[in-house]
Amino acid sequence: MTIHAKLKEIRTDIYIDGSWRPAKDGRTLPTFDPATGQELARVAVASAADVADAVDAARRAVKGAWRRMLPAERGRILMKAAGIIRRDSTKLSTVESLDSGKPLRESKGDVETTARYFEYYAGAVDKIQGDSLPLGIDNVGMTVVEPLGVTAHIIPWNYPLATTARGIAPALAAGCTAIVKPAEETPLTALMLAEILEEAGLPPGVYNVVPGPGEETGATLVAHPDVAHVTFTGSVETGRIVMKSAADHIASVTLELGGKSPLVVLDDADLDAAVEGALKAIYTNAGQVCAAGSRLVVEQGIAEAMMARLRQAAAGIKHGRGLDDAPMGPVASEVQLSRISGMVESARKRGVEVLVGGNAVKPEGLEGGWYYAPTILKCDDANDAIVKDEVFGPVLTVQVARDADHALELANGTDFGLVAAIYTADITKAMRFMRDIEAGQVFINHFFSSIEVPFGGVKHSGFGRERGLEALRAYSRVKGVTVRI
Ligand code: ADP
Secondary structure (H helix, E strand, O other): OOHHHHHHHOOOOEEEOOEEEOOOOOOEEEEEOOOOOOEEEEEEOOOHHHHHHHHHHHHHHHHOHHHHOOHHHHHHHHHHHHHHHHHOHHHHHHHHHHHHOOOHHHHHHHHHHHHHHHHHHHOOHHHOOOOEEOOOOOEEEEEEEEEOOEEEEEOOOOOHHHHHHHHHHHHHHOOOEEEEEOOOOOOHHHHHHHHHHHHHOOOOOOEEEOOOOHHHHHHHHHHOOOOOEEEEEOOHHHHHHHHHHHHHOOOEEEEEOOOOOEEEEOOOOOHHHHHHHHHHHHHHHHHOOOOOOOEEEEEHHHHHHHHHHHHHHHHOOOEOOHHHOOOEOOOOOHHHHHHHHHHHHHHHHOOOEEEEOOOEEOOOOOOOOOEEOOEEEEOOOOOOHHHHOOOOOOEEEEEEEOOHHHHHHHHOOOOOOOEEEEEOOOHHHHHHHHHHOOOOEEEEOOOOOOOOOOEOOOHHHEEOOEOOOHHHHHOEEEEEEEEEO
């Protein structure tokens, strides 16, 4: 089947209460292929009236069908969804690569991660339990764990499907219902997930999708008084707006706001492993990763060797379409490309040294598209904006540290604190770094996160934890019960 035939099969309407429908006011927005700049599809824009209907459906489902179903049965539906996601992996990954531009192998990885989220939380549904509390012989005390209610999920464009699953799988497992507002740049796979969940047996209203612009559809959803919790992944500025709006109706929030994550390499590190880790940390998904290792902090004895190896590897990375599984795909949008170019250009003007890259790229044989060269910048000023601000592109900064203590100081030197990595053979140095680094997750001698391990930030990277059993807490509340006997 051709790609265009495949695209025609995808539903581009709003999904509410188990049904598809166009926007009440009939509006649509285009979504583009970042590899070529061509329009891929037009997707409905959910109006305030559509959002209200979605919240209403989710509210009815959370009190009705989803609540009444036995936990084991809810778990079976989530497990079945994992199987269908794997069965449909080719279709899902193809569309994800088309819509986001990411290389096919990465989209396939995202689809597998998506299946794992459903599998993992499917197994947890019938193990969510409270405690018995010691109140003496004449009293019984217990906690009852309840779902929070209707949850809203505001999704970014860098991991459209996997981020949707990261939020909704634990939310549904906890007994909540969900409304997803995908990013306007990449709405297609969240819509495809609706059909999958329906096939798996999810009752109407448990999963709803309201595509549209963030400032309009997203803002309306977050502000809805019946939304009990908002899970937001995106920029710090938008996170602030979301948190303020949720505060108006006392909804809880999980904020995952990106980072400027350090990857520290000490002199005694395994150089091959550190180089491999650093390349993966910054060039996966063309650097458009909240947890990208975008700051290399390297101890002076190994700095020259590390920079030489990285420079050579970066210069050899070829660009192409995500669908052709190119080593590096395009960045997600024209806006993103000019943002990256602008940030690097200003850094260059301030005297930051460009070791490699530093320019937009036109891959051979491709018309249009938004590509940026793998870039490495050497920054001696720890306060330079390019060291402090998130670029969200294939741009690595390098800072040279005098010793392990200085490396830690540099690593902690931004407002962010999402993940941090250290490469060293010295267990004491590694564990001191683990203790003192301001980050939500620490990698020692690797750069890889897994769905079983809680993920989230400190400082401006946000708060609340996703993944692992921790994520269930965000979607649950505890009722204390005491009985005099
Ligand atoms: P970016 O600028 O990189 O797209 P954002 O943080 O603005 O990052 O976007 C992340 C998600 O937040 C997207 O789904 C976007 O539509 C949504 N969004 C943007 N503004 C708002 C808002 N005011 N309220 C709710 N969601 C929003």
